[in-house]
Amino acid sequence: MQKHVSRRTAMRRNVMAASCALAGVLALSVTAGGTAQASSSDPLRYVALGDSYSAGSGVLPVDTSNLLCLRSTANYPHVIADRTGARLKDVTCGAAETKDFTSSQYLGVPPQVNALGADTDLVTLTIGGNDNGTFINAITACGSAGLLTAGKGSPCKDLYGTTFTDQIEKNTYPALKSALRAVRAKAPNARVAVLGYPWITPEKADPSCYLKLPIAAGDVPYLRDVQTHLNAAVERASEETGAVFVDFSRVSDGHDACTPLGTRWIEPLLFGTSLVPVHPNALGERRMAEHTMEVLGLG
Numbered sequence: 001m002q003k004h005v006s007r008r009t010a011m012r013r014n015v016m017a018a019s020c021a022l023a024g025v026l027a028l029s030v031t032a033g034g035t036a037q038a039s040s041s042d043p044l045r046y047v048a049l050g051d052s053y054s055a056g057s058g059v060l061p062v063d064t065s066n067l068l069c070l071r072s073t074a075n076y077p078h079v080i081a082d083r084t085g086a087r088l089k090d091v092t093c094g095a096a097e098t099k100d101f102t103s104s105q106y107l108g109v110p111p112q113v114n115a116l117g118a119d120t121d122l123v124t125l126t127i128g129g130n131d132n133g134t135f136i137n138a139i140t141a142c143g144s145a146g147l148l149t150a151g152k153g154s155p156c157k158d159l160y161g162t163t164f165t166d167q168i169e170k171n172t173y174p175a176l177k178s179a180l181r182a183v184r185a186k187a188p189n190a191r192v193a194v195l196g197y198p199w200i201t202p203e204k205a206d207p208s209c210y211l212k213l214p215i216a217a218g219d220v221p222y223l224r225d226v227q228t229h230l231n232a233a234v235e236r237a238s239e240e241t242g243a244v245f246v247d248f249s250r251v252s253d254g255h256d257a258c259t260p261l262g263t264r265w266i267e268p269l270l271f272g273t274s275l276v277p278v279h280p281n282a283l284g285e286r287r288m289a290e291h292t293m294e295v296l297g298l299g
Contacts, residue, residue, distance in 0.1 A: 043085050043086055043087045044084060044085075044086035044087065044121045044122050045086075045087055045089075045119055045120050045121045045122070046077070046080070046081055046084075046086035046087060046088045046089070046120075046121065046122040046123075046124075047088075047089045047090075047091070047115050047116055047120050047122070047123050047187070047190075048075075048077030048088060048089070048090045048091065048092050048123075048124050048125070049091060049092060049101065049112045049113070049115070049123060049124070049125040049127070049183070050092045050093075050096060050112075050124070050125035050126040050127050050195075051092070051093070051094065051095065051096040051097070051126055051127055051128075051129060051130055052070065052092075052093075052094035052095060052096070052130075052276065052279055053126040053129065053195070053197060053279065053280060053288075054075065054076065054077065054092040054124070054125060054126040054127075054195070055069055055070060055071040055072065055075055055092035055093055055094050055096075056071065056072030056074060056075025056076065056078075056092075056280065056282075056285045057070040057071070057072065057094035057275075057276045057279055058070070058072075058267070058274035058275040058276030058277075058279050058281075059072040059074050059075060059274065059280070059281060059282050059285055060072065060074070060275075060282075061073050061074065063090070066093075066109070068093070068106045068108075068109060069092065069093035069094055069096075069105075069106075069109065070093075070094040070276070071090065071092055071093065071094070072285070074282055074285060075090070075092065075285050076124070076195075076280075076285045076286070076288040076289035076292065077090050077092065077124060077289075078090065079285060079286055079289035079290075080124065080289045080292060080293060080298065083289070083293065083298075083299055084293070084298050084299060086121075086122065089115050091110075091112050091114075091115045092112075092125075093105055093106075093109060093112070094276070095130055096112070096127065096130065097127070097130045097131050097175075098127055098128060098131055098172070098175040098176055098178065098179040099175070099179075100112060101113050101127070101179040101182055101183065102179070102182050113182050113183055113185075113186045114186075116183065116186035116187040116190070117186065117187065118187070118188060118189060119189070120186075120187040120189070120190040121189070121190055121191065122190060122191050122193070122296075123183060123187055123190045123191070123192045123193065124192075124193045124194075124195065124292060125183070125192075125193075125194055125195070126194070126195045126196075126197065127176065127179060127194075127234075128172050128175075128176050128230060128233065128234050129197055129230060131171060131172040131175055131176075132164075132167040132168070132171055132172060134164055134167065134168060134172065134226070134230060135278070137164070138156075138160075138164050138223060138226050139200075139223070139269065139278055141156055141159070141160060142156035142215050142216070142219045142222070142223055143213075143214050143215060143269055145159065145216060145219065146210075146214045146215045146216040146219060147214050149216050151205075151207075151210045151214065151215075151216050151217055152216060152217065153216055153217070153218050154216055154217075154218025154219050154222060155216055155218075155219065156215075156216065156219040156222060156223075157218060157219055157222040164226045164229075165225070165226060165229040168226075168229050168230050168233050169229070169233065172230065172233055173233040173236065173237060176233060176234060176237035177237045177240060177241060180192070180194070180237055180238065180241040180243055181241055183241075183243075184241060184242065184243075191244065191296070192238075192241075192242070192243040192244065193243065193244045193245075193246055193292055193295070193296055194234060194237075194238040194243045194244065194245055194246065195246045195248070195288060195292060196231040196234055196235065196245065196246060196247050196248045196249065197227060197230065197231055197234075197248065198248045198252035198255065198256075198265050198266060198280065198284060198287075198288065199224070199227065199248070199249070199252045199253060199255070199256045199266070200223065200224075200227060200256055200257055200266050200278060201213065201215065201220050201221075201223050201224050201227070201256055201257065201258065202220065202224075202256050202258050202259075203220075203221060203224060204220065204221065205217035205218075205220040205221075206220075206258045208258075209257075209258035209268070211270065211271065212257065212258065212268035212269065212270050212271050212272070213257050213258055213268045213269050213270070214269065214270070228249075231247075231248075231249065235247065244295065244296065246291060246292050246295050246296075248288070248291065251287070251291050252265055252287075255284070255287070257269070257272075257278065261273060262283070264281070264283075264284075265280055265281065265283055265284030265287055265288075266278065266279065266280055266281070266284055267279060267280075267281050
């Protein structure tokens with residue numbers, strides 16, 4: 001009888017030893033690679049920051065949770081989140097400037113970086129175009145000048161010269177670096193992607209576009225040069241703060257506001273289909289999302 005009990009006891013000990021060994025192997029597996037494996041199956045914690053190009057202002061449907069920001073639920077952050085299964089926190093806001101990352105843009109609208117945290121995995125943003133009123137001032141000024149000269153000459157360039165590009169270098173560029181540092185401080189573990197702005201104007205004037213974008217022929221390349229300077233400043237600030245710059249200079253070429261509906265990503269100043277002119281339409285927001293995903297290796 002005593003001998004039989006000893007065998008049973010020995011069997012139990014063997015089973016327990018085998019279980020402990022298996023548990024140890026599993027623990028080592030988790031330590032070595034299981035954490036990354038588990039986190040890869042969890043949805044990305046994704047925070048979207050930025051201005052109206054990020055918010056998709058003018059694209060339907062509108063996010064009714066905050067009408068002040070004129071944010072769309074079809075903007076590029078939502079497209080990225082839908083296609084990747086990411087858990088999105090969207091605090092993009094139309095008319096946002098770099099200062100609105102760290103201060104309240106509107107009453108009841110917190111600084112955008114408040115949405116970030118140490119657990120944030122991914123951040124996307126488009127910012128800088130509203131600093132100094134670069135986009136609105138340049139488009140308005142050149143549009144008004146183009147109307148006065150019936151599309152002839154380069155009245156905007158003649159009047160403003162390097163004003164816009166000087167402001168970008170002097171004010172926007174350092175403000176971009178400061179804003180991106182604030183993002184990094186709040187989300188030290190996140191991958192930060194900064195999107196450039198898709199082309200608004202073609203390289204050369206298109207006479208057939210004058211009614212939709214009343215810019216004088218000589219000012220079309222002038223405005224393109226202003227946008228080139230802005231994107232270059234965004235790229236430099238991104239690289240110097242450890243962010244990924246998503247360049248649209250090649251992929252958005254031929255999709256500017258002068259191209260036909262169904263081809264263009266940016267709506268014209270007049271006779272467009274969006275509630276907000278000179279901004280991306282739904283196609284533009286989708287293409288911005290797709291190119292960003294391609295650059296980041298998502299999807």
